[in-house]
Amino acid sequence: MSPRRSYDQYCSAARALDLVGDRWTLLIVRELLAGPRRYTDLHADLPGVSTDVLASRLKDMERDGLTTRRRLPPPGAAYVYELTGRGRQLLPVLQALGSWGEAELGERRPTDAVRAHWFALPLLRALEGDGLVEVRLTEGDFHLRLGAPEGPVYGDGPAPAEPDARLTMDAATCEAVARGEVGLRDAVRDGRVTVTGDGAPAKALRDACPGQR
Secondary structure, eight states, rough: OOOOOOOOOOOHHHHHHHHHHHHHHHHHHHOOOOOOOOOHHHHTTTOOOHHHHHHHHHHHHHHTTTEEEEEETTTTTTEEEEEEEETTTEEEEEEEEHHHHHHHSSOOTTTTOOOOGGGHHHHHHHHHHSSSEEEEEEEEEEEEEESSSSSSSSEESSOOOOOEEEEEHHHHHHHHHHSSSSHHHHHHHHHHEEOOOOOOHHHHHHHHHGGGO
8 A cells, every 4th residue: 555645735735636646546446436346347437547556546546535446245255345335425525526627528429438427427416306217229228316415426237117207318528517508497498318218307308498398
């Protein structure tokens, strides 16, 4: 485990960066917002990180009280990493950082990796109400848990139960929403996003977009 480095500044921003300022740390948090993940799953969804760096960051995060590691019961019998309550408090930090970085996205570069669930955070910012939302993209499906007081805020694959809202859109529309070029409601109103379901998130979108009622 690497020794903790510090800016040695009596400033809350500096203290926060002592914990999460290293490269990859906040992206590991992004992945763990989906719930417990195995090391191999984290490595697969963090293209570009070396095994040594990922292992080091996870150890540092566990030491600093951001994550825990536990062993799954049989037949899984694998170790998983998950956020602590302290680690989960970084969600609004990532949301603010993502909002600030929208202007930097631009068009996707040929070298850019992409995972469908990376669009979860910008869509969380755009949705209202509480409930389970399923998102269907050409890259794959994922689901969001709006207003979840604890536990995962998103996950890969279809919703584990009947969703309160189901959003279907193409990759270009989702990328435009992520870049802040078009609002989700505007995309619904223009017919670029199809909304189904009877829960509060679906009703909120349809109320704002009469054409989807």
